[in-house]
Every structure is written in C-alpha cells, then in structure tokens.
Amino acid sequence: MLRAYRSDDVRQAEAPLLERGVPLMDRAAAALATEVIRRVRALGNRVPGTEVLGLVGSGNNGGDVLFALARLARRGVSASAILTGTPHAAGYAAASRAGVRFADAGTLRSLAESAEVWIDGLVGIGARGPLREPALEIVRELEEVRVGRPVEPLVIAADLPSGIGADDGTVPGLALRANVTVTMGIAKPGLVLDPGRRYAGEIVQVPLGLEEFLPSEPALLSVGARDIADMWDVPGPDSHKYSRGVVGVMTGSLRYPGAALLSTSAALAGGAGMVRYAGPRETSRLVVSQHPEIVTDMGRVQAWVLGSGVNMDDPEAASEVARRLQESITAGIPVVLDAGAITLLGSIDVPSTVVITPHAGELAELLAARGEPLSREEIAAAPSRAARLAATLTGATVLLKGSVDVACAPDDPLWAQGGAAGWRATAGAGDVLAGLLGSILAQWGDELADLGKGHGIPARLAAAASYIHGRAAAIAYGTGRPIVASEIAGAIPQAIGEALASTGE
Numbered sequence: 411m412l413r414a415y416r417s418d419d420v421r422q423a424e425a426p427l428l429e430r431g432v433p434l435m436d437r438a439a440a441a442l443a444t445e446v447i448r449r450v451r452a453l454g455n456r457v458p459g460t461e462v463l464g465l466v467g468s469g470n471n472g473g474d475v476l477f478a479l480a481r482l483a484r485r486g487v488s489a490s491a492i493l494t495g496t497p498h499a500a501g502y503a504a505a506s507r508a509g510v511r512f513a514d515a516g517t518l519r520s521l522a523e524s525a526e527v528w529i530d531g532l533v534g535i536g537a538r539g540p541l542r543e544p545a546l547e548i549v550r551e552l553e554e555v556r557v558g559r560p561v562e563p564l565v566i567a568a569d570l571p572s573g574i575g576a577d578d579g580t581v582p583g584l585a586l587r588a589n590v591t592v593t594m595g596i597a598k599p600g601l602v603l604d605p606g607r608r609y610a611g612e613i614v615q616v617p618l619g620l621e622e623f624l625p626s627e628p629a630l631l632s633v634g635a636r637d638i639a640d641m642w643d644v645p646g647p648d649s650h651k652y653s654r655g656v657v658g659v660m661t662g663s664l665r666y667p668g669a670a671l672l673s674t675s676a677a678l679a680g681g682a683g684m685v686r687y688a689g690p691r692e693t694s695r696l697v698v699s700q701h702p703e704i705v706t707d708m709g710r711v712q713a714w715v716l717g718s719g720v721n722m723d724d725p726e727a728a729s730e731v732a733r734r735l736q737e738s739i740t741a742g743i744p745v746v747l748d749a750g751a752i753t754l755l756g757s758i759d760v761p762s763t764v765v766i767t768p769h770a771g772e773l774a775e776l777l778a779a780r781g782e783p784l785s786r787e788e789i790a791a792a793p794s795r796a797a798r799l800a801a802t803l804t805g806a807t808v809l810l811k812g813s814v815d816v817a818c819a820p821d822d823p824l825w826a827q828g829g830a831a832g833w834r835a836t837a838g839a840g841d842v843l844a845g846l847l848g849s850i851l852a853q854w855g856d857e858l859a860d861l862g863k864g865h866g867i868p869a870r871l872a873a874a875a876s877y878i879h880g881r882a883a884a885i886a887y888g889t890g891r892p893i894v895a896s897e898i899a900g901a902i903p904q905a906i907g908e909a910l911a912s913t914g915e
C-alpha cells in the first residue's frame with residue numbers, strides 16, 4: 411500500500427531530524443546518485459563518460475541535485491549543471507570541487523541534446539504556483555529538445571517533477587515529465603493523483619527516517635496487489651453463501667437491459683456467495699438465462715447495488731430504488747449507488763456505508779443539486795477536492811471515476827487508484843465496477859453493519875474494487891479480444907487471483 415503525505419507534514423517530520431544534524435540532504439543526494447547509476451547501467455551504458463545534465467533551482471531541491479552531481483562526477487560521469495539563480499552554497503561548493511561544469515542558460519539546448527540523463531532539481535516541495543521564469547523557459551526548451559532527439563534522455567526528477575502540485579496533483583502551468591521520480595522521505599499525493607502522476611513516471615521512495623514524525627493518517631493511500639489479499643474473503647471449508655456475501659442487485663431497465671447483465675456478472679465474478687436480482691421482470695429473464703445461479707426471490711442481502719441502467723425518470727423504478735436505499739440505511743446494509751440513482755443524494759444525507767460511483771458529469775450534477783456547483787472540467791482537474799466535497803456534503807463514501815479513481819469518506823484518508831484508465835472508458839464498465847464493488851461490500855457486510863459508521867472501510871474497499879477493475883481491464887487488453895465491459899467482467903476472477911497470489915508491494 412502506497413502512503414502519501416502532504417508537503418507540510420513532510421517538512422515537519424524533517425525538522426527534528428535536521429535539528430539533530432541528521433544529514434538528510436546528503437542521504438537524499440546519495441540515493442539520487444545511486445538511482446542514476448543504477449538506471450545508466452540498466453540501459454547498458456558505462457557510468458564513466460556518461461553525460462548528465464543537472465537543472466538546479468535555488469532551493470534545497472537544487473541542493474539535492476548539486477550534491478548528487480558531485481558524487482556522480484567523482485564516479486567519472488561528465489556532469490554539467492544549469493543554475494536558475496543563486497544555488498545552494500554547500501552544494502555548489504561540493505559540485506565545483508568535484509569538477510561539475512556550470513554552464514550558462516544559453517548552452518542549455520546543446521547540453522540537453524547530448525546528455526543521456528537529465529536530473530530535475532528546479533523545484534521540489536517548495537514550489538508555489540505555476541512554474542516561473544527562468545525555470546519555465548528551461549522546461550519549455552527541454553521538452554522541445556526531448557521530442558526532437560532520436561533517443562529520448564532518461565529524465566530523473568528529484569523529489570517531484572518540477573511544475574506539479576505536490577499535494578493535489580494539479581499542473582497549473584508547464585511541468586517537466588520524468589521517467590523516474592526519486593522522492594525524498596515519503597511519497598506526496600501529487601505523485602499519485604491526476605494529472606500530476608502522469609509526469610512522475612516510476613516512483614522510487616528514499617527512506618529518510620521520517621516515519622516516526624509523520625502524522626498517523628497519511629493524506630492519501632493507494633491499494634496495491636498485496637493489500638487485496640487482506641480484503642478479499644478467500645472461501646474455506648466453513649464458507650457458505652452468506653459468509654461469502656449475498657448481493658442484492660437492482661439495475662437495468664427495458665432501455666438498458668445490458669446494465670443488469672454486466673452488474674450481476676461482475677457481482678458473481680467478485681466472489682459473492684449469491685446474487686439476488688431485483689430488477690424488472692423482463693430483464694430478470696435475461697439475467698437468469700445468462701446466469702442460472704442468480705436468484706430473483708428476495709431475502710437477506712449483505713449489500714445492495716442500485717441504479718446502473720435504471721431509468722430514474724420512471725417514477726415506479728425511482729421510488730423502488732429510493733425505498734431500497736432507505737431500508738438499507740435503516741438496516742445498516744452497505745449500498746452502491748450508481749448512475750441515475752446518485753441523484754437521490756441531492757436531497758438526503760447518508761452514512762458512509764453508502765458508496766456512490768459517479769463519473770465527473772454525475773458528480774457535477776450532484777454538487778449542483780447541493781448548491782456547490784463545480785464544472786466537469788474543474789472536477790477532472792482536481793478530483794480529490796471534488797470527491798472530498800461531495801463526501802462532506804452528503805455523508806456518503808465517494809468513488810469518483812476518472813483517469814485516476816479517487817475514493818474518500820467525509821473524514822477519512824483519500825484513496826487514489828490509477829491503472830488501465832483508457833481501457834476502462836468503455837460502455838458498461840461502470841456497471842461492472844458497481845457490481846464488483848457490491849460484491850466486496852457484501853463480503854464485509856456483517857462487519858460494516860456491526861461497525862455502524864464505516865470507519866473508512868467502504869472507501870478502502872472501493873479502492874480495492876477500482877484496483878481490481880483496472881487490473882481486469884489490463885488483463886482483458888492482453889487477450890487481444892475487443893476490450894468491452896463484458897470482457898472486463900470476465901477477467902475479474904483472474905485479476906483477483908493474481909492479486910491474492912502476489913508477493914509484490
């Protein structure tokens with residue numbers, strides 16, 4: 411599980427160590443130099459003679475890079491640096507002593523064209539607002555050089571790619587895209603959130619001993635394969651359909667019969683012990699013909715999935731969904747509210763065991779109904795803020811779908827999940843995610859009912875469902891068959907199996 415902390419929290423955690431004289435910058439620079447050497451070797455190049463260009467800002471981020479360049483120069487690297495202003499004094503002295511060449515901005519283009527590696531030390535967590543001159547011009551020129559080169563340089567960002575918002579992942583102006591980000595101490599939310607995460611490349615975390623001084627709750631979490639094993643109920647000898655979770659699914663309509671199929675398929679694929687389908691009679695026949703294990707008589711369920719493909723303009727269907735929602739809240743049963751059903755929260759507050767799964771458009775509609783309008787573009791530009799606002803206004807857990815899915819309850823950490831974003835943008839993928847999420851919530855239904863308040867568990871389970879959904883889309887892509895929602899649903903068992911078997915992070 412990746413944990414990310416806000417810049418201010420990182421600074422506060424660094425302070426006691428710096429006061430004790432712990433050489434944080436030296437450790438940061440050593441880790442940065444080591445990563446550069448590792449990557450140069452992985453490219454099959456020799457370290458001595460490799461040309462490295464450092465872009466050096468005036469703060470400690472630049473300091474990290476100057477000390478790293480000094481180490482690299484001592485290893486025979488041909489190191490040069492472009493300064494944006496008065497550099498970190500000790501770093502500058504160390505780099506000068508080691509033979510790092512300081513070039514003026516006029517030679518940037520030629521240096522950038524020949525250097526195999528660029529190290530971005532323009533700004534780190536001290537960045538305020540969009541990238542300013544002269545850093546801005548440097549980034550503009552570097553991006554031009556990058557696209558013009560027959561072989562792209564390896565771009566390594568110190569701490570953060572310069573130009574992204576460390577805490578919210580926004581990119582207010584230009585940013586320098588990195589292949590690798592060597593982040594100091596601990597990851598920051600901007601490395602995981604869109605669009606900032608697109609500039610980070612692979613994230614390498616450098617331990618600096620900050621852990622004991624960081625807040626107990628990270629600002630952002632992201633589920634990895636290993637975490638799924640802790641969340642997915644692997645059936646055993648004592649399992650029965652109720653212990654594995656029974657999901658009630660009220661989805662689909664004459665207009666959208668496929669949503670009923672996709673959401674119930676995904677609920678089954680997610681490992682539910684049983685699926686009770688409570689949609690219209692016409693679609694029931696379709697669903698049961700495809701999945702004879704699905705029952706249509708009502709009875710005990712441990713989670714509900716409501717809304718996918720339901721025509722909420724049909725008063726009878728809408729009141730049926732509203733009734734199920736109210737009954738579930740009263741009984742403490744977790745609910746997934748998808749698609750048109752999300753509008754029900756325009757006027758009612760709910761517990762965090764109600765999880766809504768909007769895309770930006772549906773969230774814009776809900777926020778407008780709550781008197782806090784945000785445009786679809788504003789939501790996509792800062793998804794974490796929009797999801798948190800909707801959770802706070804409604805009380806629900808919000809899983810905001812996008813190129814990065816973000817999930818949060820009103821006052822618990824934010825979850826962010828990337829993964830196969832493009833392949834998930836296909837009709838019906840949302841129905842699949844809703845059914846899958848219903849399945850995992852049902853597995854936890856009894857615990858959630860006991861807990862009453864969700865205690866952030868629904869948001870963690872929503873993140874897990876998003877992770878599996880992304881992995882299933884990536885697996886479906888690998889089949890070479892068309893990546894349609896039913897293929898994603900079909901790949902869910904493999905995605906879960908892979909995660910349960912993984913020993914990775």
Ligand SMILES: NC(=O)C1=CN([C@@H]2O[C@H](COP(=O)(O)OP(=O)(O)OC[C@H]3O[C@@H](n4cnc5c(N)ncnc54)[C@H](O)[C@@H]3O)[C@@H](O)[C@H]2O)[C@H](O)CC1
Nearest residue numbers: 434438468469470471534535536537538540541542569594
């Ligand atoms: N604290 C430590 O000993 C360690 C810090 N680490 C590294 O230090 C940076 C944070 O350094 P700081 O000096 O606070 O700020 P930055 O160097 O990130 O940036 C300040 C620098 O940049 C200029 N600047 C600010 N905003 C902009 C902008 N929008 N456009 C252009 N330039 C901007 C500002 O004028 C200053 O000159 C942290 O990221 C780590 O890399 C060590 O890694 C650990 C020890």
Ligand SMILES: [K+]
Nearest residue numbers: 530533570572
């Ligand atoms: K940087």
